[in-house]
Every structure is written in C-alpha cells, then in structure tokens.
Amino acid sequence: MNKMQKALHELSEMDELAARQSPIHSLHPAAKLITTIVYILITLSFDKYDLSGLVPMVLWPVIMFQVSGVDVHTCFYKLRIVLPLVMAVGLFNPFFDKEIMVTIGGVGISGGVISMITLMLKGVFCLMMSFLLMATTKIDSLCAALRKLHVPAMLVSLLQLTYRYVGVMTEELAVMTEAYSLRAPGQKGIHVSAWGSFLGQLLLRSMDRAQELFSSMMLRGYHEHFHYADIRPFNIKDALFMGLCIAFFFLLRYADIAQLIGGLFVR
Amino acid sequence: MHMADALLAPAVAATMYVASASAAGVSIHQLKKDDEPQKLPVMAVTSALVFAGQMINYTIPGTGSSGHMCGGMMLSALLGPYAGFLSMIVILAIQCLFFADGGLMALGANCWNMAFYGCFVGYFLIWRPIMNGKWFGEGKSAERGRIIAASIIGCIITLQLGAFSVVLETSLSGITELPFGAFCALMQPIHLAIGLVEGLITAAVLVFVYNSRPELLQGVDLSGEGEPKRSLKSVVTILAIVALVVGGGLSLLASSNPDGLEWALFGNEDGGYSTNMGLDEENFGVSSGAADTAGSIQEKTSFLPDYAFPGSESPAGTTVSGIVGSAIVAGVAILICFIGGFFRKRKTQTE
Amino acid sequence: MIEFQNVSFAYEKKEYVLHDMSFRIEKGESVGLIGANGAGKSTIMKLLLGLLQGEGKILIDGIEVKKDTLGEIRAKLGFVLQNSDNQMFMPTVYEDMIFGPLNYGLSREVVDQRVDEVLKRLDLEYLKHRYNHKISGGEKRMGAIATILAMEPQAILMDEPTSALDPFNRRLVINTIRELDQTKLIASHDLDMILDTCDRVILISGGRIAADGPAKEILSNKDLLEANRMELPLSMMGKK
Numbered sequence: 001m002n003k004m005q006k007a008l009h010e011l012s013e014m015d016e017l018a019a020r021q022s023p024i025h026s027l028h029p030a031a032k033l034i035t036t037i038v039y040i041l042i043t044l045s046f047d048k049y050d051l052s053g054l055v056p057m058v059l060w061p062v063i064m065f066q067v068s069g070v071d072v073h074t075c076f077y078k079l080r081i082v083l084p085l086v087m088a089v090g091l092f093n094p095f096f097d098k099e100i101m102v103t104i105g106g107v108g109i110s111g112g113v114i115s116m117i118t119l120m121l122k123g124v125f126c127l128m129m130s131f132l133l134m135a136t137t138k139i140d141s142l143c144a145a146l147r148k149l150h151v152p153a154m155l156v157s158l159l160q161l162t163y164r165y166v167g168v169m170t171e172e173l174a175v176m177t178e179a180y181s182l183r184a185p186g187q188k189g190i191h192v193s194a195w196g197s198f199l200g201q202l203l204l205r206s207m208d209r210a211q212e213l214f215s216s217m218m219l220r221g222y223h224e225h226f227h228y229a230d231i232r233p234f235n236i237k238d239a240l241f242m243g244l245c246i247a248f249f250f251l252l253r254y255a256d257i258a259q260l261i262g263g264l265f266v267r
Numbered sequence: 268m269h270m271a272d273a274l275l276a277p278a279v280a281a282t283m284y285v286a287s288a289s290a291a292g293v294s295i296h297q298l299k300k301d302d303e304p305q306k307l308p309v310m311a312v313t314s315a316l317v318f319a320g321q322m323i324n325y326t327i328p329g330t331g332s333s334g335h336m337c338g339g340m341m342l343s344a345l346l347g348p349y350a351g352f353l354s355m356i357v358i359l360a361i362q363c364l365f366f367a368d369g370g371l372m373a374l375g376a377n378c379w380n381m382a383f384y385g386c387f388v389g390y391f392l393i394w395r396p397i398m399n400g401k402w403f404g405e406g407k408s409a410e411r412g413r414i415i416a417a418s419i420i421g422c423i424i425t426l427q428l429g430a431f432s433v434v435l436e437t438s439l440s441g442i443t444e445l446p447f448g449a450f451c452a453l454m455q456p457i458h459l460a461i462g463l464v465e466g467l468i469t470a471a472v473l474v475f476v477y478n479s480r481p482e483l484l485q486g487v488d489l490s491g492e493g494e495p496k497r498s499l500k501s502v503v504t505i506l507a508i509v510a511l512v513v514g515g516g517l518s519l520l521a522s523s524n525p526d527g528l529e530w531a532l533f534g535n536e537d538g539g540y541s542t543n544m545g546l547d548e549e550n551f552g553v554s555s556g557a558a559d560t561a562g563s564i565q566e567k568t569s570f571l572p573d574y575a576f577p578g579s580e581s582p583a584g585t586t587v588s589g590i591v592g593s594a595i596v597a598g599v600a601i602l603i604c605f606i607g608g609f610f611r612k613r614k615t616q617t618e
Numbered sequence: 619m620i621e622f623q624n625v626s627f628a629y630e631k632k633e634y635v636l637h638d639m640s641f642r643i644e645k646g647e648s649v650g651l652i653g654a655n656g657a658g659k660s661t662i663m664k665l666l667l668g669l670l671q672g673e674g675k676i677l678i679d680g681i682e683v684k685k686d687t688l689g690e691i692r693a694k695l696g697f698v699l700q701n702s703d704n705q706m707f708m709p710t711v712y713e714d715m716i717f718g719p720l721n722y723g724l725s726r727e728v729v730d731q732r733v734d735e736v737l738k739r740l741d742l743e744y745l746k747h748r749y750n751h752k753i754s755g756g757e758k759r760m761g762a763i764a765t766i767l768a769m770e771p772q773a774i775l776m777d778e779p780t781s782a783l784d785p786f787n788r789r790l791v792i793n794t795i796r797e798l799d800q801t802k803l804i805a806s807h808d809l810d811m812i813l814d815t816c817d818r819v820i821l822i823s824g825g826r827i828a829a830d831g832p833a834k835e836i837l838s839n840k841d842l843l844e845a846n847r848m849e850l851p852l853s854m855m856g857k858k
Contacts, residue, residue, distance in 0.1 A: 004319060004322050007319075007366070037372070040272055040371055041280075043272075044273070044276060078366065078367035079367070081366065081367055082271045082273075082367055085269075086271050086274065089437065089442060089445070092444055092445040093443065096446075119273055119274075119442060120273075122272070126271070126273055126370055126371070126372070127367055127370070129371075130363070130364070130367065130370060130371045134365060139364075142364075152295050154299070155295065155357070157307065158307060158353055158354070159361070161308065161311035162311045162314045162357045162358070165311055165315035166318050166319070168315065169312070169318070170318070170319040170322070173320065187326060188324060189324030189333040189334075190326060192326065195471035196470075196471030196472050196473075197475050199323060199472050200471075200472045201475075202320075203345075204479055204480060207313075207483060210305075210309040210311075210312040213312065214305045217308065224304065
C-alpha cells in the first residue's frame, strides 16, 4: 500500500464508523460539535502544572467511547501524528524547569516533568474528542450543523464538494504512483526530472474535470445554491445532552475532583 | 507545520480563529463580488488535488531523503489569493477532521500559519509583484524565470513566516519552557530548507502548467508570444544567486526533510515521513545543526546523539562540518539538476 | 425535437471540427451518434447543450439555442456524462437527484416524489441515501441516469453510457435505456449497444455526416464502417 491508499483506507474507515448506530451517533451534530469544542477549550485552559485537575477530564472521552461503541484502537492509531509533536515540544520542559514541585517517596518531581505530562495528556484528550466527533458524525451531518451555526454556505459547500473529490483524486494519484514505481524500481519518490510533470499532468486533467463538473452543474440549472438533504431538528434530548456535558466539564474544571477523592484517602 | 490543540492556550487559539475567520470573510466577500460561478468546482477539484498531492514523495537529489509540498503558494498562483485561501482552509479542515493532523481548535492557527501567509503574503507581496515586474526581461523564458523565482522566494518567505508564527503562538500559550530565541533558532533554519524544497516543487509544477496551459496561472502575461531576446543568462544568474543565498542558509542546517516541526524534534530518517511518525525511542532527539547555534539548549540536552543524523547512512554525517558539507553538496546537486532540467526543457521547446 | 441547420464549429477559429452539418431528430426517436475518436461527436453534444457556440442554427423543440434561451433549453435536455464522478458531485445520490429539479424551481415535495418514482422505476431504492464516493462504478452510472430522469427531460443525451462497465451493468444500462420513452441521442463506440438501443444511426467522420439511416443498415455495412475507422458490431459478424 502506498501513502495514498492508506489515506483512502483511513477515510473510508471514518465513513464507516460514522455510519454506525449508537445513542451518540443519533445525537444532533451541532450538539456534538459544540460539546466537543467546549471540552477542548476547557481542557486547554488547565494550568500547565494542574495535573491533578486535568486527569479527571479523561472520564468524558472514556464514557463516550463506551457509549458509542467506537474502537479506541483506531483513535490511538491517529495519535501517531499529533502525539510525537506534542511530546517533542513538552520534552524540553524538564530541562528548563527544574524546580522541584512535588516529592513522592523521596524522589523530587520537577515542574518541568509535570508540565510535560500535562501537555501530553492535553494532546491525547483533545485528539480523542475530535476523533469521537468524527467517528460518530457523518461529514454531511456535520456540514449541515455548520450551516445551521452560520458558517458561510460557500465555505461549507466547498468543503463538501472537496470531500467528494478527495477520494477521486487520491485514488488517481495512488494509481499514478503505483505506475511510476513499477517503472522506477528502487526509487523512493518522484525523481527530480518528473517533479513538474507528475503532479502537473494530473493538474491539467483536473482542470478539465473541473470544467466538466461545472458543465454538469450548469446543465442542471446551478446558480449559486446547493441543496442538501435536511437533517432532523435540534430537540430537547440534544439540548439536555449538551447542557449536562458542559455542566460536567465546568464541574471538572472548577472542582478539583482528583484532589477531593485523593483527600479522602491521603492526609 | 500542523499545530496541535495541546500547543495552544484557549485565548491564542481563539485569536487565531478570529484572524483566520476574518481573512476567510474577506475572501468570501471578494469571490462573491467577482461572481465567477465556475470558480467553486475548480476550487474543489484543485484542493482535492493538492490534498492528494501532499502525499507524493519527491526524491531530493543527492540526499536520499524526500520532500513534500504543502501547496499554499501553488494554490494562490492557480486560483488567486482569495480562492486559494478558502481552498487551503478546506484542505486543512479535512486533514484535521479525518486524519487528526492538526486539531479542531488549532485549525484557526493552522489556517493562519499555512494558508494566510502562502496565499495573501505570497500572492500580493511576492507572486504578483514578481510576475508583473521586469525581472529577466521579456518573452516566455523570462516568464518562466519569474515563475520559478516567485515560487522559490514565495515558499521560503511564507514558510519562514509560518514557522515564526508557530513559535510565537506556542510561546504565547506558555506551553513550552524552551526560550523563544532558542525555539526560533530551531524552527527557522529548518523551514528554510523545507521552503526551498517546496519552492522547487512548486516551481516545477507551475512551469509545467505554464508550458502547457499558461492561461491557468494567475497574473501571467499571455500576450508574450515573442520568443526571448536575451534573458536566459540572466535567469540562470539570478537563480544561481538566489539558490546560493538560500543554499548558504541551508548549509547551516542540512535538513531536507519535509515536515520540519516534527523533524526538528525527532530527527531525520530515510524512510521518510510516515516512519518518522512512530514513537521511535532511539531516534528521539534533536539533531539539527541549528541546535548547535542555540548552544544553551545543547548544554542542557545532553541526551542528544551528538549531532549525528539518526538513520543517516552517510559516515560524514557525524560531524558538524560533514553536515554543512553534505548540505552544500545537496544544495548544489539540486541546483545542477534544476538548471539542467531548465536547459533541457528549453531545448525541447526551441526544437 | 432536435435540429441542426448548417452548423459549423471551430475551436479558436483555426480548424473546423464540424462542417456545415444539418440533421433532424424527431420526437421519440432514438439515435446513435457514432464515429472515430475526434470525429466531432462530443462537439455536437456540447453545441446542443449550449456549452459551445458555433455558426449556423440549432433548434431544440423549436427554440433556438442562444445565450438567453439556455435555461429553457437545458430544462428540456438531460445529459448523462461519460464520467459519472463528474456528474455526481453531491454527497449522496438523493442530493444529486434533487439538485437539478430544485434549481428549476420545483418544490421539495414534488421533487421528493419524483425522486422516489424514478428510483422505483429503475429499481434503485437502495441507492437513495448512499454516498456517491462509496458506490460502485455501475451504481454510479445508474445513479447518473436517475439524476437526469429526475429532471424529467424531453430528450436525453448520453456520452458513452456503457463505458467501463462490466457485462452485467452494461446490460442493465442498455435495458434501462431501451425502456426510456424520451428522445434519445447516444454517442458511443459500443456499436452493439447502439444496435440494441437505437433505430437510427448518424455516422460522423471528420466533422461531416458520412451516413445517416436505419441502425441495422449502417451497422451491417462493413465497408462503410471500416472506411470510417470503425468495425462491424459483434452481433453483426457472421451474418449475411
């Protein structure tokens, strides 16, 4: 499999996850989107040393994974992109911030270590929630929600139209890459002599494709508007879900649950 | 250069969202004013193409590693700044939503760092002035020279701006203890190299488009049917100077890997991007020559595998001079291939 | 229904690809448009649809194809593109089917009813809410035909409707075409399909009409076909 085929696989995997059924899948996309954004913002707002405050935030994604029945494994696979980056930035902290903040069993733990762990957890939590959003929401429902939330129609239509062709173009490039590598064994990438023509050829063909696509739109009377299937209205259940979630996040943010629970056992 | 959510404080993320949203608002307004209904399908197909095109590995001559392109400059040269910006937003959104590359809240920052500079700064301050200018004289080969110059200069400058913004946003968010200056010293030189590679790829593709369908490019003089009067020599001279200056910066560093933010912190591996992404404990170290310039980091980060490029097969790769040397060789090799290709194209053109 | 009166066309005013072409297609006829690559088949289609403007006169249902009649003309014509991916640009089959009719000002209820009728007629109900990027090539082609039928055009133009389909899907498409009672103009190299679906054939060569007549007659004329870079349909071989 080349990279494009892997990407296609990942795309269709997300599509399939989103097409499943669960109480989370059936929620209104706008409710899920807003909840996810609030969750991420609250997670990011924790102080870099507030590890004990941050840890309980894990509860929500865990619950969501359970209720939606989405496989955690797929999510962790996606961590491979974000996590190294976050960790790398965080890794410097222990070297610059050496002030001991906590001592556990005689071993001093510096502020840098704590802030590093906090950063990594933030990275993982945010990713899990974004992943959950996409794994339980179809792209067109999400776009419908964006439209309802007054994101400009042009941008949303462009997103949907692009998404429609991402698969087509990626597949075409996957085939081209395969054809190229069959004739260039041992080469890891496109040789410099073909830098321009490889993508350029496809680009020219794509422009013809765009022209034909536009013709097809014009022939069916296109003027500026796309019509999409309706999504169901926002109901009381969605509002309840959203309200409870956000209240829960704020509770986690302002009441240090970990400290409280810990306080029960440690003096 | 994709920022992750965790690297941003909410206030910074929100600010960047507002900034990018304003730019998007202006773009939408402009596009509506222009009222070109065929633009939307063209934008969609082009952004899908760039999305896929980002996955192509380009072999960088003389280095054994591969480069990638991100596409901001290319989009603005093909679609203009406004449509290019919106297309880039959509690409970044799809990457963030489906591939977890970037983050939902970091999207605003990513659009700014990668799309705003590439499209607006790249178009208005670099592409358009150069294309309208008189560099290299008149005729088709001069136009090609301008395309190449604008692509390379545009990519380098916009990537520098983008890298600087990444540093700024991360530092303002109070996420890293890495001093601002050291972080910059780590990021900027690497993105110089990445910018050069991206510039060369962009130039190659745009010149190809120019040769076959010049009307697809923004701001290209289509009347210039008259064949060159002089120009080739000056094209090569100026390009050589540009490449030398850039190559000089590049040699400080010797990086040729596509994604510098990761690369800076993880080291280069021949396998390329995807294998780099694994949590490879052994390769876990800063290994750019830039780390050297930031001596203070080096002192403290003694776990570094002293300057060696992890995974590098070159025995010379273990010393700073070796690194600089191989970088210059790489730079020259790129230059040679590039000029060679340029001549070949010209030859077939005139025949 | 469709009439070409002395139509000529040149790309960029250099070489003419159509020369003084005249023909007439009556209501309800099904006509196959055949010819070698570059003979001018797609140019004819594009002129008809007003995507290109040439010299001479083209009439659709008595209305001349001009800039200000385009809306009217296009509402009467349905065009099935060769590449269904370019035709099916909306996320789902359903959204593609409502795109045209809603643009022509029909109400959502009417359109929904039409969509269901068409899908039922073509036995495609299962496709309704499927994603265009997740369905097979054959399904996409049938979906594209459904998309056009939902507009209830008076005439249907098709460009290579059976290209890149497996035998089963090809047969499905052919049977579907045969059942359509609209005026049909089908451009294709698949001469067996033309033979199966059309009563009349127009053979184009070098931008001129080389032959125009009953399908069986033209498609069994080996010499005529070979002179124009075609060959006998398989089903005609061995006959005579």
